[in-house]
Amino acid sequence: MNNKIQNKETDKKKSVVEAVIFDWAGTVVDFGSFAPTTIFVEAFQKEYDFTITIAEARVPMGLGKWDHIKAVGELDSVNQRWLTQFGTSMNKANIDQIYQRFIPLQKSKVIDHAQPILNALNVINDLKVQGIKIGSCTGYPREVIDILSQAAAEYGYQPDCIVATDDLAHGGRPAPFMALKNVIDLGVSNVAHCIKVDDSTPGIYESNNAGMWTVALLLSGNEAGLTYQQYKEADDKALNKARQKARLVLTKSNPHYMIDTIDDLPGILVDIEKRLIAGERP
Structure with a gap:
């Protein structure tokens, strides 16, 4: 059998x-x-007291995170507000600083997702x-x-x-x-x-x-x-x-x-x- x-x-x-x-x-x-998008919003806010929306944070999703921050800064809506607040467009030093703020925030919260x-x-x-x-x-x-x-x-x-x-x-x-x-x-x-x-x-x-x-x-x-x-x-x-x-x-x-x-x-x-x-x- x-x-x-x-x-x-x-x-x-x-x-x-x-x-x-x-x-x-x-x-x-x-x-x-949501893990990366919410942290992008938080990183901009904590580092420069600058507000971006979740919708703006989502636009370049899929890029590497440094490139993502750069791309967000190049959005017309973000660039105009950045110019108004700081008098110049976002530069490499700004991107580096936001990225350095982003990484520990992301590491602490990614486990929740x-x-x-x-x-x-x-x-x-x-x-x-x-x-x-x-x-x-x-x-x-x-x-x-x-x-x-x-x-x-x-x-x-x-x-x-x-x-x-x-x-x-x-x-x-x-x-x-x-x-x-x-x-x-x-x-x-x-x-x-x-x-x-x-x-x-x-x-x-x-x-x-x-x-x-x-x-x-x-x-x-x-x-x-x-x-x-x-x-x-x-x-x-x-x-x-x-x-x-x-x-x-x-x-x-x-x-x-x-x-x-x-x-x-x-x-x-x-x-x-x-x-x-x-x-x-x-």
Whole structure:
């Protein structure tokens, strides 16, 4: 008598997709990407008694954090208020000072945003069952992502690779180097067999530049800017409005797919597998 018990996991076939590379905040953890945005607001306020809005803090999301501060300062609305308050535009010394204020604030609070969102762990574990490697990269510097990744590991999220924005000399998005460092470290044989999942336009540009399939998240990330509670309580009209808001921004970066959250990724994986088997490339 055959006593072997088969289940859906052992029946899974090895995927033609070699790796999926995830962003962190707004993608796998931190629904709505609030950890970095709220700290940007606080850093400007504490260092220069200068007020920026959450909406302004969100505009350059996905960039490395020093570049992010620089980009916020270059927004017309911010620059005009800075000129009025200080008589000159923000300069490198100002950016450095805000960044030095930002880092300890972010390190102290990022742990509060480490819990995986929605069905992220089940989706990622199912990818692993299919032999898919799990990579990750982030706009956080190494000293911040080390704290976040340790906290996320306590919830069960442990990617096979983590690349921080300051790990490489030219690592910042939208350049492809962080994504490609994942390819190297994971031992991926074909970049076209990789998928990148992100909630920001710099993150999508990064993966397009790396030659990967790109999946943009509409509702869990920076562009919709919803808290998890708002997402759960929203009716169809409110969710459609949030989708449209995010889609208007993310479409500019030409992702191959746009979905609500990581929970919708399995269906996209199936479609990409079919396209790869048919000989398509990103």
